[in-house]
Amino acid sequence: MDRSSTHRRPDAAGLLIALILFVITGLIWWDMTTLQISSVYGPGPKAMPIVVASGLLLLAIANAIIAFRGGLPERESLDWKPILLILGGLAALVALIAHGGGFILGTTILFAATAAAFGRRAFLTDLVIGFVLAILIFVVFAKLLALSLPMGPIENLF
Amino acid sequence: MSRNRKGLWRSALAVAAIAGFVTSAAAQMELKIMAPAGPGGGWDQTARSMQQALTQAGIAKGVQVTNVPGAGGSIGLAQLVNNSKGDANQLMVMGYVMVGSLLTNKSPVSLDQVTPIARLTAEYEAIVVPADSPIKNAQDLAAAIKADPAKVTWAGGSAGGVDHIAAALFTQAAGADPTKLNYIPFSGGGEALAAILGGKVTAGISGYGEFESQIKAGKLRLIGLTSPSRVPNIDAPTIKEQGVDLDIANWRGVVAPPGISDEQRKQLVDAMDKMSKSKEWQAILNQKGWMDSYMSGDAFAKFLQNEQARTKEVLASVGLVKS
Amino acid sequence: MDAFIALANGLTVALQPINLLFALIGVLLGTAVGVLPGIGPALTVALLLPITFRLDPGGSLIMFAGIYYGGMYGGSTTSILINTPGESASMVTALEGNKMAKAGRGGPALATSAIGSFVAGTIATIGLAFLAPYLVDIAIQFGPEDYFALMCVAFVTVSATFGDSPVRGLTSLFIGLVLGLVGIDLLTGQARLTFGVPELLDGVEVTTLAVGLFAIGEALYVSSRRHLHEEKLEPVRGSLWMTKADWKRSWKPWLRGAAFGFPIGALPAGGAEIPTFLSYSTEKKLTKHPEEFGHGAIEGVAGPESANNAAAAGTLVPLLTLGLPTSATAAMLLAGFQQYGLNPGPLLFAERPELVWGLIASLFIANAMLLVLNLPLVGLWVRLLAIPQPWLYAGILVFATMGTIAANPSPVEIVMLSVFGVLGFLMRRFDYPIAPVVVGLILGPIAESQLRRALSISLGDPMVLLESPISATLLTIALIALILPFVLKGMGRFKAVED
Numbered sequence: 001m002d003r004s005s006t007h008r009r010p011d012a013a014g015l016l017i018a019l020i021l022f023v024i025t026g027l028i029w030w031d032m033t034t035l036q037i038s039s040v041y042g043p044g045p046k047a048m049p050i051v052v053a054s055g056l057l058l059l060a061i062a063n064a065i066i067a068f069r070g071g072l073p074e075r076e077s078l079d080w081k082p083i084l085l086i087l088g089g090l091a092a093l094v095a096l097i098a099h100g101g102g103f104i105l106g107t108t109i110l111f112a113a114t115a116a117a118f119g120r121r122a123f124l125t126d127l128v129i130g131f132v133l134a135i136l137i138f139v140v141f142a143k144l145l146a147l148s149l150p151m152g153p154i155e156n157l158f
Numbered sequence: 159m160s161r162n163r164k165g166l167w168r169s170a171l172a173v174a175a176i177a178g179f180v181t182s183a184a185a186q187m188e189l190k191i192m193a194p195a196g197p198g199g200g201w202d203q204t205a206r207s208m209q210q211a212l213t214q215a216g217i218a219k220g221v222q223v224t225n226v227p228g229a230g231g232s233i234g235l236a237q238l239v240n241n242s243k244g245d246a247n248q249l250m251v252m253g254y255v256m257v258g259s260l261l262t263n264k265s266p267v268s269l270d271q272v273t274p275i276a277r278l279t280a281e282y283e284a285i286v287v288p289a290d291s292p293i294k295n296a297q298d299l300a301a302a303i304k305a306d307p308a309k310v311t312w313a314g315g316s317a318g319g320v321d322h323i324a325a326a327l328f329t330q331a332a333g334a335d336p337t338k339l340n341y342i343p344f345s346g347g348g349e350a351l352a353a354i355l356g357g358k359v360t361a362g363i364s365g366y367g368e369f370e371s372q373i374k375a376g377k378l379r380l381i382g383l384t385s386p387s388r389v390p391n392i393d394a395p396t397i398k399e400q401g402v403d404l405d406i407a408n409w410r411g412v413v414a415p416p417g418i419s420d421e422q423r424k425q426l427v428d429a430m431d432k433m434s435k436s437k438e439w440q441a442i443l444n445q446k447g448w449m450d451s452y453m454s455g456d457a458f459a460k461f462l463q464n465e466q467a468r469t470k471e472v473l474a475s476v477g478l479v480k481s
Numbered sequence: 482m483d484a485f486i487a488l489a490n491g492l493t494v495a496l497q498p499i500n501l502l503f504a505l506i507g508v509l510l511g512t513a514v515g516v517l518p519g520i521g522p523a524l525t526v527a528l529l530l531p532i533t534f535r536l537d538p539g540g541s542l543i544m545f546a547g548i549y550y551g552g553m554y555g556g557s558t559t560s561i562l563i564n565t566p567g568e569s570a571s572m573v574t575a576l577e578g579n580k581m582a583k584a585g586r587g588g589p590a591l592a593t594s595a596i597g598s599f600v601a602g603t604i605a606t607i608g609l610a611f612l613a614p615y616l617v618d619i620a621i622q623f624g625p626e627d628y629f630a631l632m633c634v635a636f637v638t639v640s641a642t643f644g645d646s647p648v649r650g651l652t653s654l655f656i657g658l659v660l661g662l663v664g665i666d667l668l669t670g671q672a673r674l675t676f677g678v679p680e681l682l683d684g685v686e687v688t689t690l691a692v693g694l695f696a697i698g699e700a701l702y703v704s705s706r707r708h709l710h711e712e713k714l715e716p717v718r719g720s721l722w723m724t725k726a727d728w729k730r731s732w733k734p735w736l737r738g739a740a741f742g743f744p745i746g747a748l749p750a751g752g753a754e755i756p757t758f759l760s761y762s763t764e765k766k767l768t769k770h771p772e773e774f775g776h777g778a779i780e781g782v783a784g785p786e787s788a789n790n791a792a793a794a795g796t797l798v799p800l801l802t803l804g805l806p807t808s809a810t811a812a813m814l815l816a817g818f819q820q821y822g823l824n825p826g827p828l829l830f831a832e833r834p835e836l837v838w839g840l841i842a843s844l845f846i847a848n849a850m851l852l853v854l855n856l857p858l859v860g861l862w863v864r865l866l867a868i869p870q871p872w873l874y875a876g877i878l879v880f881a882t883m884g885t886i887a888a889n890p891s892p893v894e895i896v897m898l899s900v901f902g903v904l905g906f907l908m909r910r911f912d913y914p915i916a917p918v919v920v921g922l923i924l925g926p927i928a929e930s931q932l933r934r935a936l937s938i939s940l941g942d943p944m945v946l947l948e949s950p951i952s953a954t955l956l957t958i959a960l961i962a963l964i965l966p967f968v969l970k971g972m973g974r975f976k977a978v979e980d
Contacts, residue, residue, distance in 0.1 A: 013911065014911075017911065021652070024659060027674070028659065028662065028674065031673060031674050031676075032673075035666075035671055035673065036671070037669045037670075037671055038669070039668055039669060039933065039937060040937075041936070041937040041938075041940050041941055042933050042934075042935075042936030042937035042938075042939075042940075042941050043932070043933055043936055043941075044669065044933075045666040045668065045669050045671055045673065047929075047933075048662060048925075048929045049662055049673065052655060052658045052659055052662060052925075055651075055655050055658075056655050056659065059648065059651055059652045059655055062648045062652075063648065063652060066648060072911065072912075073911070073912040075910060075911070076706065076709055077709070078705040078706065078910070079704075079705050079706070079707065079708045080705070082701075082704035082705055082707065083701050083704065083705050083906070085704075086697075086700060086701055086704060086878070087701075087899065087903070089878070090697075090878075090882070090895065090898075090899040090902070091899075093882060093895060094892045094895045094896055094899070095892075097886070097890075097892045097895065098892040103883075103886065107879050107882070107883065110875075110878055110879060110882060111875045111876070111878070111879050112875070114700065114871070114874055114875035114878045114879075115871040115872060115874075115875040116871075117704045117871075117874075118703075118704055118707065118870050118871035118874050118875070119707060119870075119871060120871040120872075126871075126872075126875070129872070130875070130879070133876070133879060134879070137879075137883055141883075141887060147887050148890055149886060149887065149890060150886065150890050
């Protein structure tokens with residue numbers, strides 16, 4: 001790959017990364033200024049945030065320079081649909097756990113959504129497989145090993 | 159996946175075979191006990207021991223233990239206050255550590271909101287120095303602190319915890335400025351102990367149990383316990399009898415959610431009263447080496463209030479809480 | 482020679498058929514639970530401890546040792562096969578191990594990990610039996626300033642995981658350092674970067690970050706590129722077993738890994754992660770196949786895996802000789818002792834030698850049992866990769882989230898896991914190395930708190946770093962390691978000019 005001749009244009013995504021690093025630097029700095037208590041002896045809780053923020057600032061600048069020169073690696077086109085499916089599955093899991101839907105239902109949906117993201121078309125079959133897997137995990141870990149997993153309507157049947 | 163399933167399956171069989179619990183006479187009560195910490199720690203062990211004692215003594219029909227770890231118990235407490243209001247079957251294990259961490263974490267929920275039920279166990283703090291230290295007793299330590307508090311370094315548990323508070327109280331009682339306390343918090347008991355044994359710090363402070371075997375082996379010198387009077391079975395002087403006024407214990411207890419009726423509260427207190435007297439509970443205390451410090455109902459409520467007030471004052475005096 | 486006789490006695494106890502059965506059950510249970518990411522050996526032991534309550538002390542300790550080693554083995558297996566580190570100490574294993582598995586070399590990867598663990602575990606257990614009392618005297622001399630210096634050495638070696646761009650590698654490392662700031666400041670109890678979210682007060686869990694970046698990030702990345710080229714996994718390409726070349730490339734890393742792992746594990750605040758970093762970077766420097774690193778080099782599995790195993794045995798040094806529980810697992814082991822009213826400590830070796838030696842013998846047995854059991858099963862394990870891709874990744878996600886939920890049943894934790902998954906995806910897309918993030922999260926907070934402890938004890942005098950001989954030596958090593966590559970490069974250029 002000969003970058004120097006063909007990709008001399010600024011890379012928008014690269015600049016965005018640099019910008020995000022700048023924002024994080026600012027956040028750390030702002031958070032550091034809100035600390036009220038310092039150590040009596042030796043460096044206090046602000047020292048490390050200052051070091052990290054300074055380093056990150058330099059790196060943000062370095063990343064920005066690389067992006068301006070178009071020095072980022074080549075990227076392939078990407079398919080957003082499977083990503084949204086998987087993240088949707090995770091979101092469903094979070095929502096179900098947060099609102100008392102339980103571990104089993106959430107895991108079932110996550111399993112089926114991920115399988116769909118990887119090209120499976122048999123959503124119902126996958127739901128059944130996920131459901132069986134989730135129940136198996138639940139029985140072993142929550143019932144036999146007394147781990148506390150999030151409870152919901154199905155869990156309460158056991 | 160086949161091998162994995164087989165493994166799980168076999169473990170299932172083994173667990174079922176070995177762990178077959180025998181439940182005695184059934185009672186009416188169904189309880190849920192929350193340990194506001196991960197599995198394995200002190201609160202978790204307390205919750206699971208209560209589960210064992212309550213079911214085996216036939217005080218409750220079923221007891222379910224849940225873990226809500228995080229932030230020294232603040233997250234568990236928030237859940238108890240916000241999600242379990244009025245639930246008379248819910249209990250939460252807590253302790254003195256929670257009193258301090260709620261203050262340093264600036265927690266939005268407080269222990270004033272819960273219904274105090276009972277104090278169960280306590281452990282006194284021990285102050286130790288390396289065996290070759292010139293400090294022989296509490297007076298020596300107090301004198302060193304009075305001379306220059308900065309040069310007396312303390313190793314103990316997390317900032318704002320019971321170890322830290324006890325060290326601050328000692329400094330105060332020794333007549334020195336507690337804001338000058340040079341306290342070095344360590345994350346685990348082992349790490350602090352290593353620093354004391356290696357002579358990296360002047361003194362160490364933690365629960366007596368943490369130091370017991372080192373003291374017996376002669377690697378650490380026990381300066382004293384933070385108990386008001388001598389503790390049975392432990393051959394050690396108190397700090398108080400050596401003329402430094404210090405009285406603090408790391409206790410554990412249980413509370414119920416807010417919004418339960420007086421009658422429901424009485425039921426829970428009664429259950430705890432019964433449990434504390436049961437031979438099952440006493441056997442557990444014995445096995446785990448926990449000191450019984452049972453106190454329930456109004457007495458515990460009052461005690462809890464006093465501890466909160468005192469802790470707030472101490473933490474403000476060492477500058478960990480801005481008042 | 483007393484130690485030999487005592488050990489032989491311990492072995493005869495451990496070799497009784499009923500005790501062998503307990504060891505077998507322990508190893509199976511430990512492996513089964515330990516494969517869950519997020520559930521490391523400590524939690525595995527915590528969960529299974531009640532089962533051992535019901536046995537006599539000898540049998541219980543033996544089952545215990547089995548569970549412990551089984552849990553560790555389970556963690557490495559998932560690292561290699563599905564890129565999901567079961568615990569922070571097997572994170573490095575995933576770097577090369579998973580690349581090997583994807584190239585159809587999962588069999589040799591699992592084998593070198595199992596044999597390496599056995600070799601290192603055995604060496605470390607022998608070290609424990611014969612060197613413990615001497616080693617502990619040195620270990621206890623390590624003060625906060627010395628740990629800080631050790632962290633400096635570790636930081637310098639991290640560059641081995643940077644890939645080809647220093648800027649991108651450092652960016653990754655600093656993201657890890659930022660994540661390490663999140664939570665309660667250990668020394669003053671104040672919250673940093675928590676933005677009022679109480680769940681963040683305890684900081685970022687290393688396994689949540691590692692599982693998010695590695696497992697979830699990978700799933701997102703692979704799924705987003707399926708339309709370009711289908712990823713075809715072949716469970717076995719070439720030999721299922723280690724070839725002669727594999728053996729030749731593995732045995733030195735095993736020994737070096739044990740040499741890193743055991744002493745650092747024996748330090749009260751040493752941990753099992755740092756030896757794996759040191760081992761990885763050493764192997765990368767010493768290998769004759771540097772081009773394979775990052776694409777599945779067997780040395781990168783053999784070294785770190787034996788290092789973390791040796792470190793685990795190392796943590797038993799302070800535990801048995803001083804009663805210091807220096808890791809979560811050691812703390813659980815302490816609980817295991819306490820259920821029989823035993824307090825490990827300076828007197829345990831003298832008062833209850835049969836139990837101590839019984840435990841050490843059980844470690845040998847468990848280690849051997851694991852090897853005997855798992856080597857024949859390597860073929861079955863790698864067949865996991867033959868599961869159709871949609872179900873394989875769906876299963877990985879279920880296990881990843883399940884492990885996280887089991888360790889901390891809070892929706893916030895899953896949100897964090899997902900955010901780290903997206904981060905892992907973006908970092909893969911823009912070619913930022915992933916391992917330095919985890920390294921930063923592990924090392925940053927330790928370095929910070931140890932330095933602040935050292936300076937608090939010295940009342941702010943930085944000279945303490947040079948006054949301690951241990952610290953001064955380690956800092957010199959770090960400095961040399963930092964400068965040497967530049968010097969060598971310069972000399973190489975000089976030579977080239979001369980030619």
